[in-house]
Amino acid sequence: MTREAIIERLAKLDTCAVSDGMDRLGLKGATFGVRPMWPCPKIVRRAITMKIKPVGLDKSKQHLGTQAIVAANPGDIIVIDNGGRPDTSCWGGLLSLAALTKGISGVVIDGACRDVDESREVGFPVYARAAVPMTARSRVMEESCNREIEFAGVQVHPGDLVIADGSGIVIIPRAKEEEVVREAEAVTATEARMAEGIREGMSVLEVLERLGYEQMLTRNSRSSQSRWCRMPWIVWEFTGSAWAFNPSLRVVRRRAGRSP
Amino acid sequence: MTREAIIERLAKLDTCAVSDGMDRLGLKGATFGVRPMWPCPKIVRRAITMKIKPVGLDKSKQHLGTQAIVAANPGDIIVIDNGGRPDTSCWGGLLSLAALTKGISGVVIDGACRDVDESREVGFPVYARAAVPMTARSRVMEESCNREIEFAGVQVHPGDLVIADGSGIVIIPRAKEEEVVREAEAVTATEARMAEGIREGMSVLEVLERLGYEQMLTRNSRSSQSRWCRMPWIVWEFTGSAWAFNPSLRVVRRRAGRSP
Amino acid sequence: MTREAIIERLAKLDTCAVSDGMDRLGLKGATFGVRPMWPCPKIVRRAITMKIKPVGLDKSKQHLGTQAIVAANPGDIIVIDNGGRPDTSCWGGLLSLAALTKGISGVVIDGACRDVDESREVGFPVYARAAVPMTARSRVMEESCNREIEFAGVQVHPGDLVIADGSGIVIIPRAKEEEVVREAEAVTATEARMAEGIREGMSVLEVLERLGYEQMLTRNSRSSQSRWCRMPWIVWEFTGSAWAFNPSLRVVRRRAGRSP
Structure with missing residues (x-):
């Protein structure tokens, strides 16, 4: 079986992300x-x-x-x-x-x-x-x-x-596969960050609105998205509570415990 | 999660019984x-x-x-x-x-x-x-x-x-939920009695006709149904066989053994 | 439960083979x-x-x-x-x-x-x-x-x-069941031989074309099919390799090992 890098990348995605990637490209x-x-x-x-x-x-x-x-x-x-x-x-x-x-x-x-x-x-x-x-x-x-x-x-x-x-x-389409897979990978990465945000207790509004999911498929907004990379939470204590700030999620959260 | 009595009752039913309950009420x-x-x-x-x-x-x-x-x-x-x-x-x-x-x-x-x-x-x-x-x-x-x-x-x-x-x-509909659940509970109770009758060896004709399943959804017949309550079998011996009579199922059965 | 020979034969088949059997008979x-x-x-x-x-x-x-x-x-x-x-x-x-x-x-x-x-x-x-x-x-x-x-x-x-x-x-249809089951059994037997051929390494072309699957449903070709019966492989060595010939599959194959 021929091993193609593009197929190995595609195999890590799903149809929904690929469909989104094609939407971004108008395909x-x-x-x-x-x-x-x-x-x-x-x-x-x-x-x-x-x-x-x-x-x-x-x-x-x-x-x-x-x-x-x-x-x-x-x-x-x-x-x-x-x-x-x-x-x-x-x-x-x-x-x-x-x-x-x-x-x-x-x-x-x-x-x-x-x-x-x-x-x-x-x-x-x-x-x-x-x-x-x-x-x-x-x-x-x-x-x-x-x-x-x-x-x-x-x-x-x-x-x-x-x-x-x-x-x-x-x-x-073969002629567009490199672009489509790249876009679909970006969609998948963004959604993974969002899922992480939800699991960490962010509200769906914070995640879906603040992180710009709705605009995710418009190419114009991609430049800002490409700046996103998942950074660690910065935790500090303030007025007796533990606070956490995450630069990539652009959100501050107060937590009962010390780690966000 | 708010605990509501009506939801706990509804959770014991299924869509078919609820659909029947709404039929009874013309909903x-x-x-x-x-x-x-x-x-x-x-x-x-x-x-x-x-x-x-x-x-x-x-x-x-x-x-x-x-x-x-x-x-x-x-x-x-x-x-x-x-x-x-x-x-x-x-x-x-x-x-x-x-x-x-x-x-x-x-x-x-x-x-x-x-x-x-x-x-x-x-x-x-x-x-x-x-x-x-x-x-x-x-x-x-x-x-x-x-x-x-x-x-x-x-x-x-x-x-x-x-x-x-x-x-x-x-x-x-919220305004009718009490009535619907009550009717659906009655349907479920009747069907449970019928299933019991079938499992006890009654013929489907006895169960579905004599017990009035066909008329079950008409409100007119409900008064008689509400009188039903599952009573124990009365067993006696007669001409060498064991017989059983059940007042709520309104049926006499002959059994080989002693208990119906 | 009445035991009928025709039902026991039918129970060994599937809907696809039976559908093919009826096709053969124009039913x-x-x-x-x-x-x-x-x-x-x-x-x-x-x-x-x-x-x-x-x-x-x-x-x-x-x-x-x-x-x-x-x-x-x-x-x-x-x-x-x-x-x-x-x-x-x-x-x-x-x-x-x-x-x-x-x-x-x-x-x-x-x-x-x-x-x-x-x-x-x-x-x-x-x-x-x-x-x-x-x-x-x-x-x-x-x-x-x-x-x-x-x-x-x-x-x-x-x-x-x-x-x-x-x-x-x-x-x-009851009046045709004997014929239909017989035809469906023939289809099933032929397909079993074909599946065996594929598992033994024959190409799909050899199996589906040479064995006449495409013509399988025309009654004219059945006389030749009825002559098919699965025979053992005949293996011999020739120019240093093991060869195998199967009369019922009508195919010669070269194998690395000795048994086909």
């Missing part, structure tokens, strides 16, 4: 309606795409999905465009097994899958709109493999980055 | 389509309401949800009206953390949430229509806090009682 | 949209049907579902046609308890249920479109019991075979 990549078919782990990798269409007078000459599995590098994620169609599967247990054997990370489907129980048993992550028993055979066929597709309203190209977790799926 | 309070986002526990408390609207020329001046968290009493449930909108979150992980810290019982959303995994990790109950990665920021904003809202077709006022579990969510 | 039986309401086990048995309609000027004279429970043989599955209606339950906790006591295998509902938590607690399998708190009483009533119904687009007669699992529900 469209977040989707909704495609969700984990079993309580499967987050997956983060590059896209192998495939497009499905209904069978017509021309019939399928090969099994749907095999081209994608053959074309995939270990770790890749197969991204399937079946236009959200709910009444026929375009992924099943044998493909899960074959993809797993190839080292593929998972599949995300704008449509339905089947053999959910089998995929769970072998531990292969499947994200889809729904599960159905009906096979693809004689109903739908592969239109293309590894060309541009549409996934739940988002344009996807082969090699784009994909991240999928319990909140949904986000596609990051 | 509208049960909703469908909003469900637990993780296998979270039942929540029962008073409503803090908030209404969300799309961002337009006027933008949000503060982070959505902070007013509600600040206004909430420990134990309250935040009830969010986003008109069922599926494509943008109006609740996330930081709000879950802040609400949990404040002692808030949970949130119910006529719309979508995000950061499901985080909410599960901190153990904060979130009921919603769906999960999405897209933030509320620059998409939707708070229109009001703690005013009348609509939740999945039901009118909700601040301070109304809320009960949410695996079957859905029911809102109880 | 319509697979449905989508009705799914397990808790992580309940697969159920496989004969149908007791019931049809629900809205309450009008004529009201229900008996509790919905009791006729079906009384009519059912131990092991049967109750199949409910409420036309997919999402806003009112047609199955609840007391019925689950009564059905379980009667030895009924489960219920599948083209509509909504309630008391999901209770059904899970007593271990009674419930498949439905959704859960709601609203009772059937004074909203819907039984139109018929054990007559022909429509279930999610499929015609169902009393006594038809039903199979339900994580991928959905399939109905098998």
